[in-house]
Amino acid sequence: MLSKSYSFVNSAFRSLLESVNDLKTALLVRRRITAGNSAMPSSTSLRPSPPTAIPLREIIVKLPRLFPRSAFKSLRDFEDFKRNPNSLQHELLSTLPFFPRPNKEKVANIVRTPVDNEGNYINEFCIEPRSRIPGVSMKHLILIHGYGAGLGFYLKSLERINFSKNDWCIHAIDLPGYGFSSRPRFPFEIGKHSAETAENWFHDRFNQWLRNRGLLEAPESNMVVAHSMGAYLSALYANRHPNHFKRLIMCSPAGICESSAAMRKKIPPWWFQRLWDKNISPFSLVRKSGYLGSKLTSGWSYRRFKRFMYDDDHGRTQHEAMHRYTYSIFNQRGSGEYLLSFALKCGGEPRKALEKRLFHNISDQFKASCQWLWLYGDQDWMDRSGGERVSDFLQEMGLKSAVEIVPSAGHHLYLDNYQVFNKILEREMADF
Structure with a gap:
């Protein structure tokens, strides 16, 4: 978006x-x-x-x-x-074969989980296997959208991802202030508040959602898939809470590296x-x-x-x-979308690229311990070279990390080529 x-x-x-x-x-x-x-x-x-x-x-x-x-x-x-x-x-969700009525394999529900004492909540579409294997612990795939989007943008993944074993639960969520999550007034302004303060507003609520949904009881069972701005926030969260999920799949992430010199020359109009x-x-x-x-x-x-x-x-x-x-x-009230100007300058240039801000080891700044997978479309406008450099850094830090290119796809790779995207997710689930 x-x-x-x-x-x-x-x-x-x-x-x-x-x-x-x-x-x-x-x-x-x-x-x-x-x-x-x-x-x-x-x-x-x-x-x-x-x-x-x-x-x-x-x-x-x-x-x-x-x-x-x-x-x-x-x-x-x-x-x-x-x-x-x-x-x-x-x-939209009723176009899926297992909602609102379950089919033989899956059952799904819309869940609204409180995340503070002011009545705010995170909206979630949760898919579970119709039959669970007795004694087998569930694993959790958490789908996080990007800027201006919502959980429904993962429709083709929700529809077609197969449970190879009945031991996975899918949680597609709307970030705080997005989609059909509650939309409180966004209390921050550029020039008055730091980017970290605005980011923590998201992180605190996401943390509370994980806690209230019981997903921190066995965090080694959590795999997060996040797109664009959602990936940006998820990387920062992984550094703030190093042990809250085992694997993070970064899909065409925003804010990783500075743009090329040619891109920076394309200055948008003053207005x-x-x-x-x-x-x-x-x-x-x-x-x-x-x-x-x-x-x-x-x-x-x-x-x-x-x-x-x-x-x-x-x-x-x-x-x-x-x-x-x-x-x-x-058309809903503006809220979480206002993070954009804290993270990116006009034109998409990061205000402070995560490559420099996060993915280095100065004074033990980098703390994340999860496994990483970086996905880009072969026609993506996001600069994959930043992801490649960061992946090399992660490997040097002793962490598992890889970069993969999705063919015939742009920035919205989960839509442009959902067949390949879903196969990658199924592979990662099988290898989890």
């Missing part, structure tokens, strides 16, 4: 103007509209670029295709969200930098767009989930559900 999150900021206002007349018509004939299939963009790219702004000329040329969701459907999505936002998460530091994001625009929020969301979601359309018999159903789910998490 990070790589494209700002790509439609400077085009959205023009799209809003274009959609006003459509919206008026939608309001008049709403009751006569039934859901159907929307036209899809003609092409997609696996290699997204770091956050930037679209040139005005490109906006003008692409404007008709930038936001393909019809105003009619956008209005329906808005009304469904207002009525019950949780229904859009349930709708773009201003929006970044003020935490004004496309999500803010979606929230303030009322009936048109879903239409704006389609500028990203239709391209990102396009391959779902052609996967299998229920691909179109999942594509539609993924769009509506994405809109539902974009």
Whole structure:
């Protein structure tokens, strides 16, 4: 999500103007509209670029295709969200063959676990084997999403990962302030608070979730899979709590190393930098767009989930559900997303790369003891050389670490090539 999150900021206002007349018509004939299939963009790219702004000329040329969701459907999505936002998460997860009713192999539930004394909680989708082997301890696969995303983005892993033995439980979670976890006010500001203070806000709540779910009773049974910003936070957590999980799989992690000199020369416009530091994001625009929020969301979601359309018999159903789910998490109160400007500068450059901040042994700064696996798409915009250098460092420290490239995949490798991604996870589970 990070790589494209700002790509439609400077085009959205023009799209809003274009959609006003459509919206008026939608309001008049709403009751006569039934859901159907929307036209899809003609092409997609696996290699997204770091956050930037679209040139005005490109906006003008692409404007008709930038936001393909019809105003009619956008209005329906808005009304469904207002009525019950949780229904859009349930709708997506209901495309899985074992939810809400279990099948012969798996049973799944949505779990909300309190993480503080203020009523805040972490939202989780938990999958367990229908039949457990007596006397065998369970192992735990914890899936953590990236910036702006939610647990539903792991849909194809939730759907297709096989339990080779009935000794694994899958926990897909929404980070604090993301997805359908509670969204308290994010109490930190750039210039007033340190990045460490903001990071600890996440770590403390994640720690409490692990504790309340009983996952610290046998931490050697925990394997964490984390993407992008979630991987950034997980690496820092592993250093703060060295023994809380056995293996950490870093999927196209953010903030590992400084960008190349060529990338640093691509300076975003001043207004773009201003929006970044003020935490004004496309999500803010979606929230303030009322009936048109879903239409704006389609500028990203239709391209990102396009391959779902052609996967299998229920691909179109999942594509539609993924769009509506994405809109539902974009449209909720801003909270955890505001960590972004603490971790990264405008354009995606780390404020302090973890390669220098964490992965060195000055004064025993590095304390993590888990095993590591670094995954990148072969068309990833994240610089894999940073992961390779860090992996070498980890091996020098006596830890198990490796780098692996997922073919035909970009930053969202778990979506672009979920077949290979899932095989890697199944291999790691079998070898755990």
